[in-house]
Amino acid sequence: MNIQTKVVNALIEKGYHISLAESCTGGLTAAAIVSVADASKVLDVSFVTYANEAKMHYLGVKKETIEKYGVVSEQVAREMAAGVAKEAGSEVGIGITGVAGPGGGTAAKPVGMVCFGISLNGMVKTYTKQFGAIGRNEVRNASVEFVLNTLYEFLS
Numbered sequence: 001m002n003i004q005t006k007v008v009n010a011l012i013e014k015g016y017h018i019s020l021a022e023s024c025t026g027g028l029t030a031a032a033i034v035s036v037a038d039a040s041k042v043l044d045v046s047f048v049t050y051a052n053e054a055k056m057h058y059l060g061v062k063k064e065t066i067e068k069y070g071v072v073s074e075q076v077a078r079e080m081a082a083g084v085a086k087e088a089g090s091e092v093g094i095g096i097t098g099v100a101g102p103g104g105g106t107a108a109k110p111v112g113m114v115c116f117g118i119s120l121n122g123m124v125k126t127y128t129k130q131f132g133a134i135g136r137n138e139v140r141n142a143s144v145e146f147v148l149n150t151l152y153e154f155l156s
Contacts, residue, residue: 017092019085019088020046023080055071080097092119
C-alpha cells in the first residue's frame with residue numbers, strides 16, 4: 001500500500017480532514033492524495049501559493065515573518081500550515097515552502113532545502129530537509145514523500 005493510501009485511510013479512520021498549502025511542490029501533495037479513491041472523504045481544500053502575496057492573502061502568512069525569516073523558513077511553513085487549516089476548518093494542515101532549483105539557492109538556503117509545517121488539531125510541528133541539488137522534480141517528489149510519511153507517523 002502506498003503512503004498516500006495509508007494517509008487517506010488514517011484520516012478516514014480518525015474522521016479528520018486535510019487541507020494543503022504548497023509552494024515549491026506546486027500541488028503534487030494534493031495530487032498524491034487525490035490519486036486515492038476515497039480522497040473526497042478527507043481533502044477539503046488545497047492552495048498552490050507560489051507568490052509571497054498569495055501566502056499572505058489566502059493563508060494569513062505575516063509579511064513580517066517573510067521579511068524576518070525569508071519565505072523558505074520553518075516560520076513561514078508553520079504559518080502556512082496553521083493558516084490553511086484555519087481557513088478550511090480542517091484538523092490537518094500542511095505547509096510546504098522551499099528551493100526546488102535548479103537556481104534560486106543561497107549559501108544559507110541552498111537548492112534542495114525545503115521547509116514543512118504540519119498542523120494537527122492546532123499543534124504545529126516544523127521540519128527542514130536538505131535534499132540537495134538532485135534535480136527540480138526530484139526535490140519536489142522527495143518533499144511529497146517526506147511530508148506524507150511524516151504525517152502518517154503522526155496519525156498512527
